[in-house]
Amino acid sequence: MPELPEITALADFLDQRLSGSQLTRFMLPSASALKVAVVSPESLVGRTVLSVGRHGKYLAFTIKSAPEAVPAEGPLSLIVSFAKDGWLKFSDTQPGTSPEGYFAAQLGFSNSGHDYEITLTDDGSWKGLALYIVRQPTEVRGIAELGPDALSPAFDLEEFHRLFTKRQQVKGLLRDQKRIAGIGNGYSDEILHAAKLSPVAIASRLEPDAVERLFRSMKEILQGAIDELAGKGPSELKPAKKASMRVHGKTGEDCPVCGDTVREIAFVGTSLQYCPTCQTNGEVLAKRGAGES
Structure with a gap:
């Protein structure tokens, strides 16, 4: 199961490439991976990724609200829980390719002339990788219940x-x-x-x-x-x-x-x-x- 160090490194890697990008594709072959959605996945296409970070062992994409949204609503969060056997594949050379085998979702991004693709995979016999589209990360129960971050300066x-x-x-x-x-x-x-x-x-x-x-x-x-x-x-x-x-x-x-x-x-x-x-x-x-x- 991915832990704090590799999720931190992963979030930093993705943030450097995807911050400011436009989400161009959201392919969800099975609805079972999507646990909560305050808006449809399709409605995220065309929106801007503001940042990529983490909460505990969760990966978090912060996505700009729709142009017609009330400003007070703020951005949305796309949260990924990798569970035991989940991970992702990242490509900046062949966006739009069809992955082989099981995948939970595939997302495309465009940023300053560069195209990127993320494929969320799960190699376990029990598919535990989960996605959440929420207004606040704490709407995901697992995040709301997190204790202090192990590396937080306040955790003394x-x-x-x-x-x-x-x-x-x-x-x-x-x-x-x-x-x-x-x-x-x-x-x-x-x-x-x-x-x-x-x-x-x-x-x-x-x-x-x-x-x-x-x-x-x-x-x-x-x-x-x-x-x-x-x-x-x-x-x-x-x-x-x-x-x-x-x-x-x-x-x-x-x-x-x-x-x-x-x-x-x-x-x-x-x-x-x-x-x-x-x-x-x-x-x-x-x-x-x-x-x-």
Whole structure:
């Protein structure tokens, strides 16, 4: 699932090319991907893209209101939730081509003589990619319920400390979008490894110095990933993310810090990776540990 660093890099990449462009095409082969629409997708054609940004792990296109709209209505937002297996393909050479296989939507853009095309794809057996056309991003329930952005300057150590009151595994806390926005399975593994904390440690039992170490690791890992991914196109982001990981997705490989073997706990629909020496005092965690809270 795309997380804060690659969504940030993706939004920046698209904003540089599409800000000020005109939406020339909106092809929606199946209505199932469109969850909310305050106006029809077709009515967006001809409008100007003001910017591309993100909210947590959601991609957001801000689109100028129609010329006849009341000024007070303001711009619209086209929100994309990639879910587990969604992503996009970007082209600036062959706009208007018919994609092969499943796609949720295809959008065309024209900007200062350059034509671009975005194809929203979903490779999962269950198609979770979702689109929303709303007046305010917070009309999307998932965005309205987001906790503070993990890299927001306002999200400081004091506020972070307030999250550690429940008997919840720290891995689950980091991934809970209602408590911290932007972190998923991959970067939570990396953050915990950098902080030298077990993924099944109970949040409310952590000592203050461990919480501070986790906070610093969260900020450093995410910002470092953003810096590393900056300027890369959509086709480069996922491979670059995978290559940068120290423990996530590295089951059976050597930990780059201590040389121990990276271990895995697999459970329904996903898995986590960790280093016993770095994170659990050498203990190999039981499979059932990942599901407890």
